[in-house]
Amino acid sequence: xxxxxxxxxxxxxxxxxxxxxxxxxxxxxxxxxxxxxxxxxxxxxxxxxxxxxxxxxxxxxxxxxxxxxxxxxxxxxxxxxxxxxxxxxxxxxxxxxxxxxxxxxxxxxxxxxxxxxxxxxxxxxxxxxxxxxxxxxxxxxxxxxxxxxxxxxxxxxxxxxxxxxxxxxxxxxxxxxxxxxxxxxxxxxxxxxxxxxxxxxxxxxxxxxxxxxxxxxxxxxxxxxxxxxxxxxxxxxxxxxxxxxxxxxxxxxxxxxxxxxxxxxxxxxxxxxxxxxxxxxxxxxxxxxxxxxxxxxxxxxxxxxxxxxxxxxxxxxxxxxxxxxxxxxxxxxxxxxxxxxxxxxxxxxxxxxxxxxxxxxxxxxxxxxxxxxxxxxxxxxxxxxxxxxxxxxxxxxxxxxxxxxxxxxxxxxxxxxxxxxxxxxxxxxxxxxxxxxxxxxxxxxxxxxxxxxxxxxxxxxxxxxxxxxxxxxxxxxxxxxxxxxxxxxxxxxxxxxxxxxxxxx
Amino acid sequence: xxxxxxxxxxxxxxxxxxxxxxxxxxxxxxxxxxxxxxxxxxxxxxxxxxxxxxxxxxxxxxxxxxxxxxxxxxxxxxxxxxxxxxxxxxxxxxxxxxxxxxxxxxxxxxxxxxxxxxxxxxxxxxxxxxxxxxxxxxxxxxxxxxxxxxxxxxxxxxxxxxxxxxxxxxxxxxxxxxxxxxxxxxxxxxxxxxxxxxxxxxxxxxxxxxxxxxxxxxxxxxxxxxxxxxxxxxxxxxxxxxxxxxxxxxxxxxxxxxxxxxxxxxxxxxxxxxxxxxxxxxxxxxxxxxxxxxxxxxxxxxxxxxxxxxxxxxxxxxxxxxxxxxxxxxxxxxxxxxxxxxxxxxxxxxxxxxxxxxxxxxxxxxxxxxxxxxxxxxxxxxxxxxxxxxxxxxxx
Numbered sequence: 001x002x003x004x005x006x007x008x009x010x011x012x013x014x015x016x017x018x019x020x021x022x023x024x025x026x027x028x029x030x031x032x033x034x035x036x037x038x039x040x041x042x043x044x045x046x047x048x049x050x051x052x053x054x055x056x057x058x059x060x061x062x063x064x065x066x067x068x069x070x071x072x073x074x075x076x077x078x079x080x081x082x083x084x085x086x087x088x089x090x091x092x093x094x095x096x097x098x099x100x101x102x103x104x105x106x107x108x109x110x111x112x113x114x115x116x117x118x119x120x121x122x123x124x125x126x127x128x129x130x131x132x133x134x135x136x137x138x139x140x141x142x143x144x145x146x147x148x149x150x151x152x153x154x155x156x157x158x159x160x161x162x163x164x165x166x167x168x169x170x171x172x173x174x175x176x177x178x179x180x181x182x183x184x185x186x187x188x189x190x191x192x193x194x195x196x197x198x199x200x201x202x203x204x205x206x207x208x209x210x211x212x213x214x215x216x217x218x219x220x221x222x223x224x225x226x227x228x229x230x231x232x233x234x235x236x237x238x239x240x241x242x243x244x245x246x247x248x249x250x251x252x253x254x255x256x257x258x259x260x261x262x263x264x265x266x267x268x269x270x271x272x273x274x275x276x277x278x279x280x281x282x283x284x285x286x287x288x289x290x291x292x293x294x295x296x297x298x299x300x301x302x303x304x305x306x307x308x309x310x311x312x313x314x315x316x317x318x319x320x321x322x323x324x325x326x327x328x329x330x331x332x333x334x335x336x337x338x339x340x341x342x343x344x345x346x347x348x349x350x351x352x353x354x355x356x357x358x359x360x361x362x363x364x365x366x367x368x369x370x371x372x373x374x375x376x377x378x379x380x381x382x383x384x385x386x387x388x389x390x391x392x393x394x395x396x397x398x399x400x401x402x403x404x405x406x407x408x409x410x411x412x413x414x415x416x417x418x419x420x421x422x423x424x425x426x427x428x429x430x431x432x433x434x435x436x437x438x439x440x441x442x443x444x445x446x447x448x449x450x451x452x453x454x455x456x457x458x459x460x461x462x463x464x465x466x467x468x469x470x471x472x473x474x475x476x477x478x479x480x481x482x483x484x485x486x487x488x489x490x491x492x493x494x495x496x497x498x499x500x501x502x503x504x505x
Numbered sequence: 506x507x508x509x510x511x512x513x514x515x516x517x518x519x520x521x522x523x524x525x526x527x528x529x530x531x532x533x534x535x536x537x538x539x540x541x542x543x544x545x546x547x548x549x550x551x552x553x554x555x556x557x558x559x560x561x562x563x564x565x566x567x568x569x570x571x572x573x574x575x576x577x578x579x580x581x582x583x584x585x586x587x588x589x590x591x592x593x594x595x596x597x598x599x600x601x602x603x604x605x606x607x608x609x610x611x612x613x614x615x616x617x618x619x620x621x622x623x624x625x626x627x628x629x630x631x632x633x634x635x636x637x638x639x640x641x642x643x644x645x646x647x648x649x650x651x652x653x654x655x656x657x658x659x660x661x662x663x664x665x666x667x668x669x670x671x672x673x674x675x676x677x678x679x680x681x682x683x684x685x686x687x688x689x690x691x692x693x694x695x696x697x698x699x700x701x702x703x704x705x706x707x708x709x710x711x712x713x714x715x716x717x718x719x720x721x722x723x724x725x726x727x728x729x730x731x732x733x734x735x736x737x738x739x740x741x742x743x744x745x746x747x748x749x750x751x752x753x754x755x756x757x758x759x760x761x762x763x764x765x766x767x768x769x770x771x772x773x774x775x776x777x778x779x780x781x782x783x784x785x786x787x788x789x790x791x792x793x794x795x796x797x798x799x800x801x802x803x804x805x806x807x808x809x810x811x812x813x814x815x816x817x818x819x820x821x822x823x824x825x826x827x828x829x830x831x832x833x834x835x836x837x838x839x840x841x842x843x844x845x846x847x848x849x850x851x852x853x854x855x856x857x858x859x860x861x862x863x864x865x866x867x868x869x870x871x872x873x874x875x876x877x878x879x880x881x882x883x884x885x886x887x888x889x890x891x892x893x894x895x896x897x898x899x900x901x
Contacts (some may be wrong), residue, residue, distance in 0.1 A: 026572055028548075030562045031555040034529060043532075045565075055547055083534045100547035122538065128825075145590070146534030 004093055005051035009072055013095075016064040017056065022102075024052040032079060032096040035088035035209055038362040039465055042430045044262020048089045050077060050096040057101045059218045063182040066194035066216065066362060069095055070180045075499050078212040085145040085363055086462040087155075087211050091500050099148055102218065105129050116221040119150020126222075135224040138171040148216040156209030160262075160295075169208040174221030177207050179214075180492045188221065206487070211497035214491045230303040234310055235328050236319030241266075243372055244290025244385070249370045251294055254313055261306060264294040285324050292319065298305035362400075362462065364445065367455040376452035383448055387441050395434035439467050446471055465500065515730035521617065522564050524609040528557035536587035540611065541833045543581040545848045551580040553587035553611035560614050570621050575629055578619060580839035580848050583612035583717055584797040589829060594884030612717075616837060619719025631843045632718050640723060644675040645842070650706025653678060657705040660691055667702040668741040671768075674750045676871050682878060683871035687746055690768055690894040696901060697780035699771070702746065707734060711745075713753035713899035717838045728757045735763055744771050748798035748805075748870050749837075755803070767799055769869050769893060773808040776815050776897075783900040786818030789864040789901065791896070794854065794877060795831035809869045809893055816900045824857045832857060834880075836872035851880030859886050866890045 005024065014022045023029075033048040034040050040048050051074070056062045068074050075094035082088045090096060099120030106116040108130055115137055117126055123144040130137055140160035141147045147157070152168045153175060159167060174188030187204035207214055238244035248266035273284040292312055296303045321328055364384070368376045390397040442464055446456045453477060456463060463471045473481045488495070521593045528536070536553035537543060549555040550742045559577065562568035588610035622628050628636065638647030654676040657663050662671070671691065678684035694701055711731060712724035732754070735743065745751035751767045758765075775781055791813060799805045806828045813821045834840075835850030855877055858866045866881065866888050868874045878890040 021550075025574075027559050027562070027568055027577060028550055030568060031550040031558045034558060036531075036533065081534050081537075098547070098549065100549070101542070103547075142533060145538035346585065 005074060005095070009068065009074070012068055013052070013054065013065065016068065017054065017061045021055045021057060021061065022052060023054075029055045029096075032098065033090035035082040035090070036085050036463065037089045038085065038247075040089050042435055042464075047092050047183060049092055050090050051093040053096045053098060055098050059176065059178060059184060059405060062097070062102075062178045062216055063184065064180055065095065065097065066180055067182040069496050070182070070494060073494050073496060076180075076212070076496050077498060077500075078151075078154065078216050080148040080154065081143055081146035083146050084151075084155055084157075087498070087500065089500070091498070097216065099150055102150075103148075106219070108133055108135065108224065110135075113224050114221050116174070116219065116401065117149050117225045118219055119153075121149045123149060123152065125148045130224055131227065134227050136227050137222045137224055137285075139168060139222060149220045149222070152210055153208050153220050156372050162473075171222045172204070172208060172220060173223055174219075175207055175217055176218055177205055177215040177220035180494065180496055181304065183214070184218075212489060214497060216497075224426065226301070228297040228303075230298060230300040232296045232303050232307050233293065234296070234307060234314075236311075236314040236321055237288045237325055238290040238292065238317065238319055239287050241290040241377070243317045244292045245320070245370075245373055247314045247319055248292045250313045250317065251292065251310060252370075254309060261310065262295050262297045266290060266292040279346045280349065282326050283324075284326075285322070288325065321418070364452050364456075365458065365461070365499055366449040366452070366454040366456065367458045368449065368452050372452040376448070378453065379452075380445070380448050383441075383445055387438075393437040393441060395431065398428055398435035399434050400438070401429060435464075435466070439464055442467065443471075446474070450475065517577055519520075521560075521613070523608055525557050525560045525564065525614070528554065528609055529561045535590045536611065538590065539586055539830065541584055541586065541835070541850050541853070542611070542848060544832075545850060545853065546576075546580070548847075550577055551848075553581075553591075553614065556581070556611055556614040556618075557609070560617070560747060570618065570625065570627075573618065575843075576845050576847065578615060578622060578627065579632070579839050579843055580845055581611045581615035582797070582833050582840045582850065583615070584837055585610065585612065585801040585835035586797075586833075587611045589801045612838070616717065616719055616721070619717075619839075620721055621719075623719040626682055628719070629839075629843050632839050634721055635839075635842045636715055636718055636723070639675065639710045639727070640720075643706075643727070644722050645681055645710070645714055646676075646679040648679045653706040653708065656684070659704045660688070660703075662691060662701070662703045664704050664738065665702045666739070667700050668688070668739055669699075669701045670735065670738075670740045671701045671703050672708060672711070672743050672745050672750055673703065673745040674745070674871065675708075675714065676875075677746065680871070680875065682874050686871055686874055686892040686894060689892065689898040692745065692898055693772065693775070693781060693823065693894060693901070697775045699775060699780065704734070704738070710751040711747075711750035712757070713749040715749075716753065718842075720795045724753070725757070726751050728753055732763070734759050742766065744768050746871060748796045748803070749872065752798045752802055754838065767803075767805060767808075767869070769799075769808045769812060770895065772897065773812050781897075781901060783816050783897070784793075787816050787896065787900050788818040790820045790822060790862065791865040791867050792824050792858050792861050792863045792871055793827075793867045793893075794824070794834065794858070795828055796868065796873050797831070797833050797837055799869060800831055801829060812893055812897060813867060816896065819896075819900075821862065822861050824861055826857055826890075834868075834870075834873040834876040836876035841872055841875060849880075851876040852884060855880035855884055855886055855888065858888055859884070863888060865896065867896060869893050 010022070010024050029049050029051065032050055032053050033045060054065055056065060066076065076089045077091045077094040077096045079096050080088070081100045102118040102120040103122065103125070104118045105121055105126065106118065108115050115126065115130055123139055123141060126137055126149055127140065127144060138159060139149065139152055141152065141157050153172055156167055156169045174186070177187060179184045179185065185203070187207065189202070189204060207217065236247070238247065244266045248264050251261065251264045254261070267290065277284050292314060296306050296310065298306070366376065366380065384402045386392050388397050388401050449456050456471060457475055469481070534554060537549060540552040542551040545551060550559065559568060559573065563570070591610070604827060634647070635645035638645045642648060642650065671694065673687045676683040677687040709727050709731060712727035715727065716724035740763060743754065743763055745754070745765060745767055748767055751765055754765045776783065793809055793813060795806060796826065810821065813819055832854050833850050834854055835848065840850070866877055868877060869892065874890060874892055881888050881890055
């Protein structure tokens with residue numbers, strides 16, 4: 001049973017790491033309790049308020065904090081950018097560990113093509129640093145100005161360059177991890193470490209995506225590439241989502257063999273319509289339902305040839321761009337900066353009760369294989385709307401609505417991230433009936449996803465905490481879950497590491 | 506909920522709560538990224554995202570003003586980064602919706618808390634002294650108006666019925682470096698035969714300073730008085746030395762029948778119209794620091810740079826953090842008056858200038874001038890901090 005942070009423990013922490021790196025002031029604890037996760041809307045905020053906040057400045061600080069936490073069985077909540085929709089909320093009584101001060105860039109090695117930084121280095125700073133020297137890291141999340149390199153590894157996030165390069169874990173070549181005991185592990189693969197060992201397990205991948213449940217990542221090494229000299233952005237509109245999605249699939253498949261298309265996406269018109277009509281005062285044409293866009297990076301001649309090929313593909317699926325559509329560079333910019341665009345869409349939505357106030361966007365990603373997408377979409381759409389039906393969900397319907405009626409965003413190795421942007425509201429205050437209805441809705445949603453080969457635990461991965469273990473077991477199977485649980489028990493027997501998720505006693 | 510009697514530009518405290526809730530819910534973190542108060546301390550409680558949680562805590566009755574140290578309330582310099590980068594408050598939105606006080610940012614939340622402190626009569630001494638000086642004498646140094654009258658008279662710029670007013674603000678001539686900046690500009694304007702005059706000691710603070718300090722009532726009182734006397738004197742054009750005054754007039758009054766300009770816009774026109782000749786080579790490497798209230802707030806980035814580029818021999822280089830991304834000098838809000846132990850934005854900014862190995866660090870704001878000059882001296886760097894007017898004067 002976790003212990004409260006007593007005065008004695010506070011003093012011990014302060015004496016070990018220094019007074020300026022510790023706060024148990026109420027305002028600090030309140031600052032670090034929330035996150036983008038919808039979970040905090042459904043329960044009392046007190047349930048998420050940490051007992052103290054620490055700002056380690058070195059791996060030695062992290063070791064000391066973990067040793068004390070382990071001794072007294074105090075939960076540890078490693079804090080990154082906190083923009084994740086899953087698992088990033090605070091833990092009552094925990095030590096919130098903010099890595100903002102462990103943000104040093106350690107090395108860019110042009111011989112090994114590796115880049116190393118401390119876990120708290122902001123991704124945008126890392127991108128800028130390597131760009132100055134003519135390189136790129138492939139880590140490029142939407143929230144790159146906020147996200148930290150260590151938390152990217154911890155959540156195994158997705159990237160702007162996903163089509164071509166995959167998710168975070170594919171770029172990571174080395175990790176430094178502190179275990180709950182305070183022991184430090186150096187993990188890796190690639191130039192400095194064996195790519196594959198015949199005598200051991202791939203322990204680095206165990207920590208990638210583990211969300212701080214096994215240890216604390218303190219240093220990350222990523223691969224770099226030379227910055228491609230040419231870039232092109234293109235976009236086309238479609239009169240129905242089927243054309244747009246099929247165009248995307250062809251585009252992505254073409255990219256797979258011709259190479260330089262780095263990302264293609266397909267968007268339902270909803271988001272852009274909101275952004276354009278709400279923010280620009282322009283009219284979005286009613287007959288445009290889907291948009292598909294792509295980014296091409298590479299050598300100039302290759303980009304030019306690929307661009308021509310891409311246009312042919314989109315046109316073959318009836319793609320077009322017209323004068324009554326907004327400037328495609330504006331649209332492109334909005335795509336580039338999804339964060340602004342989502343915010344605008346939310347704020348400008350006529351689905352909001354209070355002009356977007358007091359509500360939170362909840363993304364539902366299904367990760368459906370592209371080939372099943374069209375069939376999935378029809379069934380999921382009806383279910384998404386069901387959450388608003390007071391006859392089916394009398395309590396839930398007062399607290400959630402579908403902001404976007406589904407925006408298929410195909411990404412990542414043939415699986416599709418399907419955005420249904422739910423809006424969860426603070427008011428009226430959630431009661432147990434509403435929560436139970438939501439869990440029921442979510443279970444049914446998960447069944448639809450699984451029916452079409454999808455996953456509810458990938459990408460944004462938000463699963464209501466109360467049914468997380470149940471959902472994990474169903475999606476992964478009991479044996480898989482139990483093995484994970486055994487691994488957790490071995491590495492973190494006192495369950496102090498981010499205990500809110502997945503492995504509760 | 507704690508009883509809070511705060512009114513910012515006619516908007517009651519309670520009216521901000523829904524917007525604060527939006528910040529609490531949004532949580533995208535763009536307001537956190539590159540917030541200079543956060544950069545200095547790495548403590549999210551001082552950033553807009555943290556402040557929204559804290560304000561929400563106050564609104565819920567969980568936190569009280571007494572629970573908050575000065576650092577939380579007075580670190581924000583109102584640099585507008587959070588507002589500029591906010592996902593729900595894009596530049597497009599700001600342009601369409603107008604004044605920032607209708608939206609919530611780190612600055613507005615800090616100002617609300619500062620107003621609450623003013624309301625309780627619990628204000629740090631340095632801030633209180635500045636506010637008292639402004640309330641009694643119209644300037645933060647509490648100096649009598651006769652000092653300014655005499656200064657203007659000596660310069661031969663006393664009001665003469667011209668409809669163009671040079672508004673130098675409440676730091677001039679009481680603070681030496683600001684006075685030198687203003688004198689350089691006046692010298693140039695005279696050489697260019699630019700028609701203008703000044704109103705001497707009748708010129709009060711525009712209200713910008715008390716507004717940042719949480720005295721919204723004093724802001725409104727001062728800006729109203731200033732606009733009234735501009736109208737009575739038949740002023741049609743006001744050239745502001747400080748971006749903060751320029752912003753205060755524009756955000757309160759707009760540009761109805763009086764046109765407000767920052768002096769760099771006027772100076773660029775003078776150079777373009779060849780009213781002055783930049784004859785001397787300034788063989789110096791120079792970088793320009795964008796004042797927050799000129800750049801991010803009013804999108805004036807190019808006139809200062811164009812002026813510097815027009816000076817023969819001068820090599821203009823950019824700091825890595827420039828234009829929209831410019832780092833604050835630290836003097837906004839209450840920064841110029843009230844130093845907090847962990848917050849030294851001026852040191853950080855001069856470090857950024859030092860990285861470029863410059864001779865001059867050019868500014869276009871009297872607050873930036875003081876803060877960065879202090880920064881250079883504290884760091885013992887061999888960089889001269891000069892206002893653009895001073896560099897232009899050097900080239901004549």
